[in-house]
């Protein structure tokens with residue numbers, strides 16, 4: 483018989499940027515206890531659920547989360563105490579109902595998500611299952627393919643260049659361990675290339691990538707190809723490139739402003755630019771190619787590019803079931819970025835991943851730029867068989883917590899192992915016409 487919830491509480495801890503965040507702890511009547519921490523974004527989308535911060539006059543320059551912690555220890559504890567955990571979605575439904583707002587702004591998406599994840603972990607522990615297996619339910623658990631941040635720009639690296647992430651996608655390997663090794667080799671070669679060019683920055687960007695000052699966004703792609711080759715890999719066959727443009731954050735008054743290049747493009751100009759990059763580079767995936775409310779642009783992007791690469795919606799879709807439905811109905815995007823704190827519960831997150839899968843959208847489980855040592859989303863990526871995981875670079879321990887957890891899962895340290903790496907079709911450069919599921923060309 484499923485255990486009951488005995489108590490829920492929360493503590494203010496710090497994230498990888500040194501900002502306060504929440505850790506919730508759940509205790510069950512059978513004595514099991516488990517906790518979970520929540521992350522926080524910097525290049526956030528307008529349509530995300532709201533994290534609750536104390537605001538002006540509060541500690542940590544107003545960023546403290548003591549009100550959110552009090553909501554966990556007060557109303558959420560009261561509402562959940564004694565609940566029998568036979569239906570995993572029930573606790574999330576109760577919290578959503580108690581909050582009562584569409585964006586979880588009353589109790590805070592941070593408060594609700596911390597409890598949601600801690601509960602899932604407590605349930606897994608109480609059942610004696612590894613988290614990924616407990617979360618999987620009827621889904622086919624699989625090791626994900628990592629998309630690893632190598633170069634950073636935009637809001638994560640002082641806007642040296644506008645595009646936010648240039649990532650290595652090591653798809654030509656048999657195991658997660660080999661894929662991570664390849665990504666680490668590319669990153670290390672990139673350090674050498676930037677040093678030789680006199681462009682190696684001091685320190686690392688928010689997600690552990692390198693944030694150099696470059697002459698153009700395109701130069702980042704040149705550097706990526708050089709680093710992949712220098713590491714001994716064939717670009718497009720073993721290691722390809724993904725971009726997170728995070729275009730919302732350089733979009734003003736209907737225009738995309740590439741300040742570092744001294745030019746401005748409209749949506750058609752951006753799509754033409756991506757088209758040229760797809761011709762010239764082993765590019766397999768573009769995230770937030772256009773801004774969060776540029777639905778017409780997104781539809782045009784999918785018509786023009788959707789057969790050649792993944793078009794991932796992050797700020798566009800914000801892990802939100804209704805925005806995903808709109809993208810499905812209107813043929814905008816071909817994949818969804820999955821960030822639990824954009825929606826605020828595990829149940830709604832799983833609903834988005836399942837619906838994406840059903841409609842032929844790929845799902846990419848993602849961390850935030852402000853992260854913690856919690857590795858929950860490594861288990862989530864495996865459980866959902868989503869296929870991809872994007873948690874930043876291979877430095878900084880808040881990133882490595884996820885990669886190292888995946889290495890342990892793959893090695894069978896939980897006593898059970900999921901299937902191998904998700905098969906990823908060689909899109910783009912050397913690839914076929916790409917993804918027929920969503921190809922409306």
Ligand code: PGA
Nearest residue numbers: 523524525526850851852
């Ligand atoms: P964020 O960035 O966590 O700052 O929103 C991550 C991303 O844009 O993918």
Ligand code: ZN
Nearest residue numbers: 726728769796
């Ligand atoms: Zn993004």
